[in-house]
């Protein structure tokens with residue numbers, strides 16, 4: 001039957017479309033339902049287009065330092081429209097790539113909003129006037145920006161933006177207030193600052209990037225301030241109102257009231273799962289704090305119904321969604337997937353970049369792991385000096401009893417590319433001995449990763 005499948009996936013972000021490919025490889029007849037664009041938020045409104053904007057900002061900001069490299073330029077400038085257009089083009093290219101991949105793997109793409117209804121086995125998926133049935137259904141509907149209407153943190157697309165509007169503005173605002181210092185807030189803060197905006201970031205918790213290791217947070221704060229970013233931390237947002245030409249944000253910082261004004265405000269205070277209008281309640285699917293509750297295989301408890309990625313809870317990261325999806329579909333196929341609980345790295349693509357995996361030093365102490373901690377700064381690394389990239393450091397956290405690498409934290413140029421070395425080490429359950437015995441190419445900034453592992457055991461070489 002045309003409308004009967006082995007697997008239907010709702011949502012085509014990096015959770016949904018990667019799961020569809022893996023399911024097709026396993027011989028399943030697959031349909032994927034998407035209400036907007038193939039590739040989801042990540043490819044179209046998130047990870048990818050922000051990286052394109054950030055690259056433009058980074059290159060432009062580098063021009064400030066040309067003299068350090070013995071170079072000069074006659075006239076610097078940018079065409080904001082072209083910067084945005086490039087970012088949109090990058091998204092369009094990847095969106096076309098997902099279309100190609102779906103075709104290649106014979107995955108049927110059904111455009112429209114899906115609703116679930118009680119079925120014979122797994123729920124039936126209703127899209128417009130089509131009723132699709134399958135042995136199994138995976139919900140991969142993702143998440144969207146959280147808003148706080150009570151204090152005015154409700155984006156209007158004009159002067160109060162979420163990431164959506166921030167990706168396609170008509171011009172770079174002269175002044176900007178960013179509410180929230182997580183990855184989304186700081187990446188936009190970093191980009192607009194690079195193009196010259198006057199940017200103030202407001203964070204409710206005691207430090208910026210509160211999920212990162214405290215030393216990294218502190219170093220990031222200092223490095224961002226050096227680039228001209230301003231912070232109000234910790235600050236309580238009382239009210240956001242629109243003024244004649246922009247916005248006013250009333251805050252309380254250190255017990256004192258203050259009003260900040262700017263052209264635009266970006267609200268980046270977290271995300272909520274897309275659980276609405278799916279018919280979950282009638283099916284008895286358990287939802288907690290806007291996320292679908294699942295077991296470690298993604299099962300919701302309703303026969304044949306699974307959920308993966310952002311809609312199934314934190315960490316809200318594209319690579320976590322893909323990993324969960326592949327695992328889920330291999331489990332459905334009766335395979336015994338390994339690495340169910342692989343360590344999940346986090347990356348923030350600001351200048352400087354931030355990357356981490358596993359436990360922070362504080363978390364390791366809380367767990368009684370008696371951590372052995374190593375550090376190594378880039379300012380004494382040969383490649384970093386040659387490249388003029390002196391900011392930042394690497395920090396490793398080992399379990400004091402077993403020697404297992406249990407956490408790694410980095411800030412500096414291109415650390416988002418380097419963290420994968422530690423991710424593999426942790427996935428393979430490496431100890432200090434393996435990391436110390438590994439050969440790191442010279443000259444590279446990754447040598448700092450080796451040195452931080454040596455430093456944890458008093459064997460650092462270049463300090």
Ligand code: NAD
Pocket residue numbers: 047148179180181182183184185187202203204205209210235236237268269270271315316317346347348349
């Ligand atoms: P987040 O939860 O990471 O950060 C939000 C920040 O806002 C927190 O630090 C929080 O304390 C603060 N906050 C909350 N309410 C506030 C208020 N009223 N006033 C001031 N500050 C307030 O959320 P996000 O940055 O919106 O990102 C959403 C998710 O998407 C995150 O899980 C993030 O990791 C993920 N993401 C990842 C990347 C990346 O990997 N580079 C990029 C973008 C988003």
